[in-house]
Amino acid sequence: AAAPAPSAPAPSVAATRRVPRSIEEVDNGAILGFAAELSEDHPGFYDAAYKQRRVDICNLARGHRIGEPIPRIEYLPEEVTTWGLVLGQLEALFPQHACKEFLHSLSLFDFRQDEVPQLEDLSRVLQRHTGFRIRPVAGLLHPRDFLNGLAFRTFHSTQYMRHASKPNYTPEPDVVHELIGHVPMLADPAFADLVHAIGVASLGADEQQLKHLVKLYWYTVEFGVVLEGGQPKAFGAGILSSYGELQHMAAGQAELLPLDVFSPLPRISYKDGYQPRYFVLQSFEEGAAQLKAYCRSMVHNIPDDVRAAVQLPLP
Numbered sequence: 001a002a003a004p005a006p007s008a009p010a011p012s013v014a015a016t017r018r019v020p021r022s023i024e025e026v027d028n029g030a031i032l033g034f035a036a037e038l039s040e041d042h043p044g045f046y047d048a049a050y051k052q053r054r055v056d057i058c059n060l061a062r063g064h065r066i067g068e069p070i071p072r073i074e075y076l077p078e079e080v081t082t083w084g085l086v087l088g089q090l091e092a093l094f095p096q097h098a099c100k101e102f103l104h105s106l107s108l109f110d111f112r113q114d115e116v117p118q119l120e121d122l123s124r125v126l127q128r129h130t131g132f133r134i135r136p137v138a139g140l141l142h143p144r145d146f147l148n149g150l151a152f153r154t155f156h157s158t159q160y161m162r163h164a165s166k167p168n169y170t171p172e173p174d175v176v177h178e179l180i181g182h183v184p185m186l187a188d189p190a191f192a193d194l195v196h197a198i199g200v201a202s203l204g205a206d207e208q209q210l211k212h213l214v215k216l217y218w219y220t221v222e223f224g225v226v227l228e229g230g231q232p233k234a235f236g237a238g239i240l241s242s243y244g245e246l247q248h249m250a251a252g253q254a255e256l257l258p259l260d261v262f263s264p265l266p267r268i269s270y271k272d273g274y275q276p277r278y279f280v281l282q283s284f285e286e287g288a289a290q291l292k293a294y295c296r297s298m299v300h301n302i303p304d305d306v307r308a309a310v311q312l313p314l315p
């Protein structure tokens with residue numbers, strides 16, 4: 001497969017758009033979808049109390065400033081039940097179907113079924129292990145803002161709970177997805193470095209490159225699978241946070257394709273249910289090397305002071 005036309009002169013990103021110099025300059029207010037406005041096919045669409053709850057939690061996120069503690073949410077009994085149900089079901093599948101890095105990192109957090117962990121507490125643990133911090137967000141960010149945040153080792157996380165009527169799968173990120181799917185992986189140093197590299201690359205990406213980066217993020221960080229002793233194991237957060245999707249993967253119901261970071265990738269969708277295919281890494285190390293190679297091709301577009309601020313050496 002060919003690299004995406006490295007000979008084409010990349011327009012200077014800095015000339016067309018301001019590259020954020022710090023996490024404070026990354027916008028966490030512009031929400032693309034979900035948040036408090038649910039579409040008609042959302043399981044909570046006809047549930048007024050659920051919608052109001054989302055508005056309240058989203059407003060807390062909107063008011064949060066970097067450096068302040070993340071507001072604690074007192075989760076309702078019904079929300080705790082949903083959390084506990086999903087956690088319990090997933091924990092039964094993890095030993096067989098989650099990758100070893102996830103299993104190890106999960107043990108750093110003692111998740112309990114009777115309590116939804118607080119973002120502030122998890123953020124502190126992550127900062128100790130990999131320097132990542134969590135920033136609460138009201139819904140889906142613009143992909144550039146979301147990926148830019150990763151360059152500053154900041155993971156934007158929702159804080160509301162999925163609707164109780166559909167605990168095993170939701171089409172949108174929610175607190176279960178963030179905490180079970182993403183947080184343990186972000187505590188793994190090699191994985192955190194990889195996610196950081198995607199973030200740094202996004203600072204220098206033009207629109208075309210950004211689209212490809214978003215797909216790379218989607219097919220690895222969200223829905224990646226890695227081989228262990230010839231067996232596919234989940235490391236993508238979208239698989240690890242959904243009992244339905246993890247079973248779907250484990251049952252071999254989806255196509256498994258090798259990942260080539262320089263080849264075009266299928267379009268992504270939040271709406272189509274379980275993934276019809278997963279991209280497989282031969283090993284975590286090999287996948288990280290591939291992704292970092294692609295990301296390095298964008299580093300030259302990042303203004304020098306920004307590159308220094310996010311600490312990435314020129315290749």
Ligand code: TIH
Pocket residue numbers: 168169170171172173174176177222237238239241242245270
């Ligand atoms: N489908 C996932 C879940 O049920 O936990 C949530 C999402 C992952 C990626 C996009 S939405």
Ligand code: FE2
Pocket residue numbers: 173177182222237238
């Ligand atoms: Fe996610």
